[in-house]
Amino acid sequence: CIRFHSNTLHPLYILLVLLFSEVRAASLPVLHLHAVAGEIFVHELVREDFKDSFPPPSDNYEEPSDPPITFHANLLDHPDLPQWLRYIQRTPFQIGYLYGSATSKDIGKQTIEVTAYHRSFYVTVRQTMIITITPSQDGEMPYQADFLVKNWNVEEVLPIDIQELFHEAVDGMWEQEGLVVVNITSALDRGGRVPLPIENRKEGVYIKVGSKDPFTECLTMAKSPDNQYRCKLEQQPLINCYDSFSRHFMVDWCNLTLIDLTNISPTEMVVYGDGVLEDNSGFNPPDDAPDRIFFDDFLLTFLLPFLLGLFLSLILAYIMCGRREGV
Numbered sequence: 001c002i003r004f005h006s007n008t009l010h011p012l013y014i015l016l017v018l019l020f021s022e023v024r025a026a027s028l029p030v031l032h033l034h035a036v037a038g039e040i041f042v043h044e045l046v047r048e049d050f051k052d053s054f055p056p057p058s059d060n061y062e063e064p065s066d067p068p069i070t071f072h073a074n075l076l077d078h079p080d081l082p083q084w085l086r087y088i089q090r091t092p093f094q095i096g097y098l099y100g101s102a103t104s105k106d107i108g109k110q111t112i113e114v115t116a117y118h119r120s121f122y123v124t125v126r127q128t129m130i131i132t133i134t135p136s137q138d139g140e141m142p143y144q145a146d147f148l149v150k151n152w153n154v155e156e157v158l159p160i161d162i163q164e165l166f167h168e169a170v171d172g173m174w175e176q177e178g179l180v181v182v183n184i185t186s187a188l189d190r191g192g193r194v195p196l197p198i199e200n201r202k203e204g205v206y207i208k209v210g211s212k213d214p215f216t217e218c219l220t221m222a223k224s225p226d227n228q229y230r231c232k233l234e235q236q237p238l239i240n241c242y243d244s245f246s247r248h249f250m251v252d253w254c255n256l257t258l259i260d261l262t263n264i265s266p267t268e269m270v271v272y273g274d275g276v277l278e279d280n281s282g283f284n285p286p287d288d289a290p291d292r293i294f295f296d297d298f299l300l301t302f303l304l305p306f307l308l309g310l311f312l313s314l315i316l317a318y319i320m321c322g323r324r325e326g327v
Contacts, residue, residue: 026053028127035133037102038140038210040181042158043129045071045089045096050116053125068092068119076111076128085112088155088186092119097158101183102133109133141210144182145174145219146257151250154186154205165248166207172244176213183208204252215258216241222253 028050035041047069057063073087074080081087081098084106089096098112112129149157149166156162163181170179187204188194195201218241221227227237231254245251 026055026125028053028125031127031129033129033131035102035131036136037104037107037133038136038180038182040101040163040184041085041099041131042160042184043098044159045073045098045114045116047093047095047116050125050127054116054118054121054123057121064120066093070117070119071096072115072117073098074113076113081112082106082110086189090153090155094155097155098129099154099158099184104135107133107135138178138212140261141180141182142212142261143214144208144210144259144261145170145215146206146208146259147245147249148187148204148206148252148255149245149249150204150252151202152205153203154184156202157184157205157207167209169245169247169249170209173218173241174211174213174216176211178213179209179211181207182210215260219256219258222256223258227253 033041033043050069051067070092071087071089073085075082084102085098085100087096087098098114110131110133112131114127114129116125116127118124152162157166167179167181183206185206185208186192187206190206192204195203218239221239222237224237227239230237237253239253243251
């Protein structure tokens, strides 16, 4: 028989409940999703989809009408998500998001395991998602523009209606067809600072869009030498067209990045390997290095500070003993 001390009963009880809940965790049907390489992928983790699948609480507890639910997502048989995929949920009472932009190296199928945690009763629900990543029919967009939007957080621009609103704003300054959202990244993931919790300040978000059509003069003018000089003076650039973003999006034009992949030669492109050396290509350190005597370096490092300290000690002794009043 095992007896628990009264001071340790509560933590151990919670631990046992957590372990037991992991064993008997319910599962939702497998979900099949589709992603396109080079385009933003967004999947909403809706709390209501998991809420009804939790095991019912015991008679001693009352089910809250709006329970706190959090999520944990990982690649199957791995502790974390794949490199291209991110997860965010601001609070346990909001929707969670899986989002990211797959590359050509990620083409294929990836199995993601999502675990929902009921924070009131320590029960869980799991769901397996199979994401099929296919190459884009149009290929990689040769012209890409990366905008920093300062008045939005990343989870606020992930819904499709907000992406369409941003799409309309881009259309007002970059007339083209086939515009796609390539990627959405939080400014914190790009070196941004956490804003102060005052005045409803936002973290900021980078939104990268791509097109087959070249940049318009309206966009290229923002990167002109005159405007770059104004940015150094912490002044906003001057553009010769209507800022269609201003109604809903506060774009930092000094942080606008225009990427023209048509001007990048194959020799300039960085090719990343798999990190594994080829056969018989190990690193051979040199064995003919000349001998070097470090005695002079030792004297310089040890004797110079010693002599300097001795000299200062003699001066101090002379001042204290030889220059005293009455001597």
